[in-house]
Amino acid sequence: MRYYSTNRQAPAASLEEAVVKGLAGDRGLYMPERVPRLAPDTIARLKEMTFHDIACLVARAFFGEDIEADTLDAITRDTLAFDTPVVPVGDRIYSLELFHGPTLAFKDVGGRFMARLLGHFIRKEGAGRKVNVLVATSGDTGSAVANGFLGVEGIRVYVLYPKGKVSPIQECQFTTLGQNITALEVDGTFDDCQALVKSAFMDADLNRHMRLTSANSINVARFLPQSFYYFNAYARLDERGEADALVVSVPSGNFGNITAGLFAHAMGLPIRRFIAANNRNDVFLEYLRTGRYNPRPSVATIANAMDVGAPSNFARILDLYGSEGGDPYPRIRQLIAGHRYTDEQIADTMRRVYRSTGYVLDPHGACGYQGLADSLRPDETGVFLETAHPAKFKGTVDRILGSDIEIPAKLRAFMEGKKQSIELSKDFEGFKSFLMSR
Ligand SMILES: *Cc1c(COP(=O)(O)O)cnc(C)c1O
Numbered sequence: 001m002r003y004y005s006t007n008r009q010a011p012a013a014s015l016e017e018a019v020v021k022g023l024a025g026d027r028g029l030y031m032p033e034r035v036p037r038l039a040p041d042t043i044a045r046l047k048e049m050t051f052h053d054i055a056c057l058v059a060r061a062f063f064g065e066d067i068e069a070d071t072l073d074a075i076t077r078d079t080l081a082f083d084t085p086v087v088p089v090g091d092r093i094y095s096l097e098l099f100h101g102p103t104l105a106f107k108d109v110g111g112r113f114m115a116r117l118l119g120h121f122i123r124k125e126g127a128g129r130k131v132n133v134l135v136a137t138s139g140d141t142g143s144a145v146a147n148g149f150l151g152v153e154g155i156r157v158y159v160l161y162p163k164g165k166v167s168p169i170q171e172c173q174f175t176t177l178g179q180n181i182t183a184l185e186v187d188g189t190f191d192d193c194q195a196l197v198k199s200a201f202m203d204a205d206l207n208r209h210m211r212l213t214s215a216n217s218i219n220v221a222r223f224l225p226q227s228f229y230y231f232n233a234y235a236r237l238d239e240r241g242e243a244d245a246l247v248v249s250v251p252s253g254n255f256g257n258i259t260a261g262l263f264a265h266a267m268g269l270p271i272r273r274f275i276a277a278n279n280r281n282d283v284f285l286e287y288l289r290t291g292r293y294n295p296r297p298s299v300a301t302i303a304n305a306m307d308v309g310a311p312s313n314f315a316r317i318l319d320l321y322g323s324e325g326g327d328p329y330p331r332i333r334q335l336i337a338g339h340r341y342t343d344e345q346i347a348d349t350m351r352r353v354y355r356s357t358g359y360v361l362d363p364h365g366a367c368g369y370q371g372l373a374d375s376l377r378p379d380e381t382g383v384f385l386e387t388a389h390p391a392k393f394k395g396t397v398d399r400i401l402g403s404d405i406e407i408p409a410k411l412r413a414f415m416e417g418k419k420q421s422i423e424l425s426k427d428f429e430g431f432k433s434f435l436m437s438r
Contacts, residue, residue: 001014001016001032001033001034001062001063001065001066002014002032002033002374003017003018003030003032003033003159003306004030004031004033005026005028005030005031005184006024006027006028006029006030006031006315006318006319007024007026007027007028007030008026008028009023009025009026009028009073009261010026010028010111010282011025011188013030014066015063015066016121016328016391018030018219018220018221019114019117019121019123019213019214019220020118020121020131020150020211020213021165021216022127022215022216022219022308022374023201023214023218024177024220026218028254028315029044029218029312029313029316029319031220031316031319031320031323032062032219032224033222034329035263035266035267035320036062036267037266037267038057038059038061038266038267038268038269039268040100040268042057043234043268043269043270043378045230046234046235046238047235047236047238047239049235051080051083051084051228051229051232052076052077052080053230053243053345054081054228054231054232055076055077055080055225055228055231056072056073056076056077056078056301057229057231058231058264059073059075059225059228060072060073060078061267062224062423064375065222065274066218066422067117067120068431070211071120073108073396075120076113076225077115078112078226079109079112079113079225080228081100081101081111081112082090082100082101082108082228083095083100084096084098084100084109084232084233084386085100085236086098086233086236086237086383089184089301089353089357089359089369090353090356090357090369090373091387092207092242092381092382092385093369093373093379093383093384093385094233094237094242094371094375094380094382094383095359095383095384096229096233096383096384096385096386097364097386098229098385098386098387098388099237099362099386099388099389099392100143100147100431101389102147102174102410103140103143103144103147104142104388104389104392104410104411105140105144105305105387105388105389105390106145106226106229106257106385106393107141107143107145108144108147108376109147109214109225109226109228109229109355110221110222110225110226110256110358111128111141111144111145111148111149111222112144112147112148112335113221113225114145114148114171114191114219114221114222114225115145115148115214116148116152117154117221118131118133118155118213118221119142119152119153119155119258120150120338122154123153123154124154129154129211130154130155130156130210131154131155131156131211131212131213132155132157132210132211132212132435132438133149133155133156133157133158133191133212133213133214133215134159134160134200134201134213134215134345135157135158135159135160135192135195135197135214135215135216136160136161136190136191136193136196136197136216136300137159137160137161137165137166137174137190138161138162138166138190138304138305139161139304139305140166140169140170140305140388140392141215141216141310141335142159142161142166142174142183143170143173143174144354145157145159145174146159146173146174146176146177146183147173147174147217147366148179148287149215150177150179150180150181151179152180152189154282155180156180156182156324157182157215157437158182158435159174159180159181159183159184159198159217160182160184160186160197160424161170161183161184161185161186161190161288162186162188162189162190162192162194163185163186163193164195165189165190165267166269167392167393167395168341168415169391169392169394169407169411169414169415170392171412171419172415172419173317173411174416175216175397175416175419176417176418176420177413177417178397178420179277182422183420183421184237184421184422184423184424184431184434185421185422185423185424186425186426187423187424187425189427190282190364190415191297192248192426194424195426195428196426196428196431197214199304199428199431199432200212200428200432200435201214203428203432205251205432205436205437206432206435209435209436210263210435210438214310215386216254216312218256218313219311222256223256223257223259223260223313223316224262224263226256226260227260227263227264227267229259230260230261230265230271231269233248233271233383234246234270234330237381237383242380242381243270243381245272245377245380245381246272246277246373246380246381246382246383247271247273247274247275247375247376247380247381247382247383248261248271248272248274248382248383248384248385249274249275249277249339249368249369249371249372249382249383249384249385250272250274250275250277250368250384250385250386251277251278251306251365251367251368252276252277252278252284252306252311253306253307253308253311254311254312254313254417255276255309255311255312255313255314255317256312257337257385257387258274258276258300258313258317259313259316259317259320261274262274262317262335262336263272263320263321265335266320267330272380273336273337274336274337275336275337275339275368275371275372276337276339277339277341277367277368277370277371277384278306278338278340278341278367279302279303279306279340279341279343279346279363279367280299280301280302280341280342280343281298281299281301281305281307281339282311282313282338282340283295283310283311284338285338285339285340287314288332288333288337288338289338290385291329293314295304295309295310295311296309296310297309299348299381301343301363302343302346302347302363302396302418303346303363303364303366303367305364305387305388306364306367313359317332318332322365322409335349337371337375339370339371339375340365341366341367341370342419345347345365345370346363346366346370347363347400348375348401349351349361349366349367349369349370350363350366350397350399350401353366353369353398353402354403360390360397360401360403361386361390361403362386362387362388362389362390362393362397363393363396363397364386364387364388364390364391365384365385365386365387365390368383368385368387369384369386370382370385389408389411390405391405391406391407391408391411392411394407403435410417422434
């Protein structure tokens with residue numbers, strides 16, 4: 001399979017090139033040249049298959065031409081060392097729990113798959129070609145990527161995060177690991193961290209000195225594997241006879257997760273419609289309403305992993321529905337609805353659901369739940385993606401619910417580790433000389 005750039009100004013790439021480079025040379029995002037389709041009788045049989053078998057089937061459809069089947073299956077199975085169960089929460093509303101991985105958020109799936117795939121390509125190339133992964137994080141990405149890559153040979157990871165702006169629970173998940181993971185504490189904002197990473201990719205000296213790649217959700221190896229759990233959610237609901245008119249609601253920030261769902265749909269998965277559930281950062285909702293896309297600086301909310309003002313995967317959504325030259329807008333509006341929630345509304349939802357069902361939503365999942373509660377029609381079944389364990393946002397959740405939720409043992413183990421980080425200023429020269437010295 002070849003991968004083209006959404007900007008169409010860079011040559012098409014192999015899977016290996018697309019994964020190692022991350023972003024295309026013209027700053028576009030890589031897209032697979034074809035979306036493989038599963039036959040209807042395969043879809044009908046998904047309910048008889050396990051999550052692992054479903055994931056291997058989907059992985060082979062995308063990556064099967066480029067990686068030998070045994071290796072690909074091993075990478076896929078090893079990625080999914082945890083389940084993503086579908087749990088009933090309310091009337092015809094299910095939670096797709098994506099927080100059972102090592103860092104308790106959905107990003108574990110993409111982070112682990114990408115780490116294993118990149119590790120495979122580097123081993124294939126042979127010794128001496130170390131790859132350096134740069135990742136800017138506002139909290140959850142850094143932990144998923146760092147833990148996904150921990151101990152993977154031939155790869156060094158640098159996690160850049162804004163000093164004092166990441167919760168202690170999030171911070172300990174990437175600052176206590178050691179080995180091939182280096183945490184860089186930047187005296188600035190998340191945007192400053194992202195700017196440092198972008199400048200590094202553009203810098204000729206640095207690129208001569210070391211091989212750099214990105215592990216943000218722009219990487220095809222991070223976003224595509226997220227389609228695995230959409231297929232599994234469908235299968236598990238089909239098993240219950242509940243998959244006929246399925247609506248999937250995705251708490252969205254950079255729109256990588258929902259884009260993976262749209263790919264699953266394009267592969268033939270029968271999802272009736274999608275909901276992009278947003279906090280106050282609502283550029284996508286505005287696009288749905290007006291047809292105009294106006295990226296702008298993000299505003300801070302209690303669902304902070306979705307505080308994104310210029311969602312990078314928007315380019316992929318436009319491309320997916322506009323690749324035949326037509327206007328993607330009508331199709332996008334038909335398939336995806338948008339909802340937007342303020343912090344007060346998110347808190348109300350969390351309280352209401354907790355009191356009536358005992359289910360503890362995290363602030364991101366709450367947006368997804370409420371998108372369904374506000375729009376589900378009588379014949380539809382809804383699934384929202386519960387993207388993180390509520391304990392990752394314990395301060396906020398306890399304040400809203402008046403609770404004292406338990407911290408899972410996995411998370412406590414990180415909190416007991418010793419913090420190791422290197423402090424940097426937000427200016428590029430300092431960052432550059434640090435990397436040049438490595
Ligand atoms: C990253 C993240 C999101 C947003 O996902 P995107 O793929 O960027 O849209 C939502 N919830 C949580 C908990 C996250 O960590």
